[in-house]
C-alpha cells in the first residue's frame with residue numbers, strides 16, 4: 001500500500017483547501033470544498049481527478065463548491081449525519097465511530113460537536129493523519145457557534161487521545177493570531193515561545209503553518225492544556241475544573 005499524497009493550498013481569504021490522493025487506486029478526496037477555482041487548479045496541477053468530497057460541517061466556506069465539483073466530476077459527497085440537510089449534494093452520511101475505506105486506507109469518523117452541532121473529523125489511523133477542519137487549529141480551536149464549551153472540551157479530548165505523531169490538517173490559517181493569544185495564557189512555556197517566534201517568521205514569509213503535529217499541540221496549544229498548573233496559576237483558576245478553565249480560555253480568545 002503506497003502512502004497517501006496530500007496537496008494543500010489556500011482558498012477564500014484564510015481557508016485551506018486539501019486534496020488527498022491514493023496513488024494505488026487513483027482516488028482523490030477534497031477535504032471540504034471551500035472554493036471551486038483553487039480546488040480545480042490544485043487537481044490540475046497534480047493531474048488528479050476528484051472522486052470524493054469529505055465534508056466536515058455545513059458552513060458555507062466549507063461546502064460552497066460542492067455542487068459545482070459534483071457536476072464536473074460526478075463525485076461522491078460524504079458528510080455528517082447531524083448536518084445532512086444543510087450540506088448541498090450530500091450522497092452518504094456518516095456518524096461517530098463509522099469506518100470506511102479510501103482505497104485500502106482506513107478512515108474513521110470522529111464527531112466533534114462544538115464549532116457546529118454536527119461537526120466531524122476524518123481520521124486515517126494507519127496513515128496517522130487527522131483532518132480536523134474547524135475543531136482543532138494550530139495553537140487554537142474553533143469558535144463555539146452551536147454548542148457549549150463543555151461539548152467542545154469533550155470533543156477535543158477525543159482528538160487528544162490520538163497518537164502524538166498524528167499529522168493534523170485544519171481548516172483555516174489563524175496560526176499567527178492564535179500564537180499571540182496563546183502567549184497571553186501560557187507566557188512562560190518555552191516550547192510555545194519558540195514556536196510562536198517560528199510562526200511569526202513563517203507567516204512574514206507567507207509560509208503555510210499546516211499541517212501541525214499532535215505532540216506539538218499538546219505541548220503548546222492552550223485549548224488542550226487547561227490542566228497545566230502554570231496556566232491555571234496565570235488565570236487564577238487553580239481550584240477549577242478543566243472544563244471551566246477551557247471555557248475561560250475560549251472566552252478570552254473571543255475577546256482577544
Ligand SMILES: [Zn+2]
Nearest residue numbers: 057059115134
Ligand atoms: Zn466553520
